[in-house]
Amino acid sequence: MSAARWSLVAALATMVAWGMNFAFVKYVLDHIGVGAFMFLRFLVLPLLGAVLLVAVFRHRVAHTWPRRADLPRFVACALVGHVLHISAVMYGMNLSTAFSSSLVLTCQPLFTLAILAYLGVERLRRQQVVGTLVAFAGIALFLADKFAGGFSRAGLGDLTLLIAGAAFSGYTVLSRPLADRYGPLIVLSYTLLFSMPVMLPLTWPFFGDLQAARLGTAVWVALFWALVVCSFLGWLIWTWVNSVRGVARSAPFMYLMPPVAGVMAWLTLGEQFTWLKIAGAGVTMAGVAWAQFGAGPPPREAAQPDSA
Numbered sequence: 001m002s003a004a005r006w007s008l009v010a011a012l013a014t015m016v017a018w019g020m021n022f023a024f025v026k027y028v029l030d031h032i033g034v035g036a037f038m039f040l041r042f043l044v045l046p047l048l049g050a051v052l053l054v055a056v057f058r059h060r061v062a063h064t065w066p067r068r069a070d071l072p073r074f075v076a077c078a079l080v081g082h083v084l085h086i087s088a089v090m091y092g093m094n095l096s097t098a099f100s101s102s103l104v105l106t107c108q109p110l111f112t113l114a115i116l117a118y119l120g121v122e123r124l125r126r127q128q129v130v131g132t133l134v135a136f137a138g139i140a141l142f143l144a145d146k147f148a149g150g151f152s153r154a155g156l157g158d159l160t161l162l163i164a165g166a167a168f169s170g171y172t173v174l175s176r177p178l179a180d181r182y183g184p185l186i187v188l189s190y191t192l193l194f195s196m197p198v199m200l201p202l203t204w205p206f207f208g209d210l211q212a213a214r215l216g217t218a219v220w221v222a223l224f225w226a227l228v229v230c231s232f233l234g235w236l237i238w239t240w241v242n243s244v245r246g247v248a249r250s251a252p253f254m255y256l257m258p259p260v261a262g263v264m265a266w267l268t269l270g271e272q273f274t275w276l277k278i279a280g281a282g283v284t285m286a287g288v289a290w291a292q293f294g295a296g297p298p299p300r301e302a303a304q305p306d307s308a
Contacts, residue, residue, distance in 0.1 A: 003244050004244065004245070006244075007240070007241045007244040007245045008245075010237050010240065010241050011238075011241045011245070011250060011253045012253070012256070013237075014234050014237050014238050014241065014253075015253050015254070015256040015257055015260065016256075016260050017229060017230050017234055018230055018234055018257055018260075019102060019256065019257040019258070019259070019260025019261045019263075019264065020225075020260060020261070020264050021225065021226055021229075021230040021234075022093070022098035022099070022101055022102045022257075022261045022264070023098045023261070023264040023265065023268050024222040024225045024226050024230075025037075025090075025093060025098070025222075025226050026093055026097070026098040026101075027218070027219070027222050028219060028222045028223055028226060029090070029093060029094050031215065031219050032210055032215065032219070033094075033206060033210075034090045034091055034094050034206070035203045035205070035206020035207065036203070036206045036207045036209070036210040037090060037223075037226075038086065038087065038090055038199060038203045038206075039199075039200065039203035039204060039206060039207035040207070040223065040227065041086065041227055041231060042082075042192075042195060042196055042199040042200055042203065043196075043200060044227050044228075045192050045227060045231055045232050046189075046192040046193045046195075046196045048228065048232050049185075049188055049189030049190075049192045049193065049232070050189060050193070052185060052189070053185060053186070053189045056185060064182070064186045064189075064190075065190075066178075066182070066186075066190055070178060070181070070182075073174060073177070073178060074178065074187075074190050074191060074194060075194050076174055077171055077174050077175045077178065077187070077191045078190075078191040078192070078193075078194035078195040078198075079194075079195070079198070080167050080170045080171050080174060081167065081168065081170075081171025081174070081175065081191060082171075082191060082192060082195035082199075083195050083198050083199060084163075084164075084167040085164050085167035085168045085171060087199075088160050088161065088163045088164035088167060089101075089105075089161065089164040091157075091160055092104075092157045092158065092159075092160035092161035092163075092164055093157070093161070094157070095156055095157030095160065096157030096158055096161065098261060098264070098265065099258075099261050099262060099265045100157070100158060101157075101161055101261075102257045102258045102260075102261035102262075103139060103142065103258045103261075104158045104161040104162060104165070105161055105164065105165050105168075105254070105257065106135075106136070106139050106165075106254055106255050106257065106258055107162060107165040107166075108165040108166075108168050108169050108172075108251065108254045109132050109135075109136075109169075109251035109252050109254050109255065110132065110136065111165055111166045111168075111169035111170075112169040112172055112173065112247060112248070112251040113128070113129065113132060113248060113251060114169075115169055115170065115173050116173060116247060116248055119173070124248055127290060127291065128248055128249065128252070128291050130290065130291075131252055131287045131288065131289075131290035131291025132251070132252050132255075132287065132291050133287070134283065134286065134287030134290060134291075135252055135255040135283070135284050135285075135286075135287030135288050135291065136255070136287070137283060137287070138255070138280045138281065138282070138283030138284030138285075138286070138287055139255060139258060139280065139284055140280070141276060141277075141279060141280035141283055142258060142259075142262075142276075142277050142280030142281060142284065169251075172242060172247055172250075172251070173247060175187055175191070175239060175242070176242055176243065176247050179239045179240070179242060179243040180243055183240075184236050184237075184239035184240040184243065185236060187239055188232075188235055188236050188239060238250075241253075249291070252287065252288045252291035253288060255284045255285075255287065255288050256284070256285065256288060258281075258284070259281040259284060259285070262277065262281070
């Protein structure tokens, strides 16, 4: 199977995992709080990245260090993608619900397309724009019952999540050239490493107050899913998907997260869905399909840097 087809499978799998992750993260935040969760994230993920980097490159790890000209972009990716984006997501989710969080974050493709159009990084085809807008209309339909209750229900949490969506789009665009030159693993590992000294001192006091011995098995399982599966493997795979398919063609996949999050809410929280929500999910997936398959073939896979 070609890289383009593998990237499609990987993108779909990542969206399913990320959609499920909203319920897992919300469960963890309710038990340990935002600060302790972020301390664990910025401790565990850079260590995972370092271990995998050593395992893959062995005695050639020194050759993976970013070139001097690329260091500012690496640092910018760390600050925008990890420090700002993750902080906003965690605090936004803590103030909102898992399902609402997934829906608000669907603004990410619109931010991404706007950034690309402004910078002229990628040429956007009519099908991509139309498909994205159709998917956005599907999300609006999916949220129609919430809109009926008034926009005041959005609150501070949803506004914070809007900032998170813009930050993730910025990271996606910033990291694309680095992924083309270095590969997803190197980009993720060093951006995580550069975010570590910023976040650990800020979040350590919250972790110090955590009584880990009192956490049940379910919390640890949810932590593993959120940190290892979604935060580490998910980001690694998504960086590769952007490199193969192009940022503009990958962005609309984000619209698949709310339906998945909705199913998780139904399975775990017993939430009921009206015909309006089901119709909204259908329109969303139709828009994603139009944006993906109507935009022409993805760009050729970028060559990875020599690791020797």
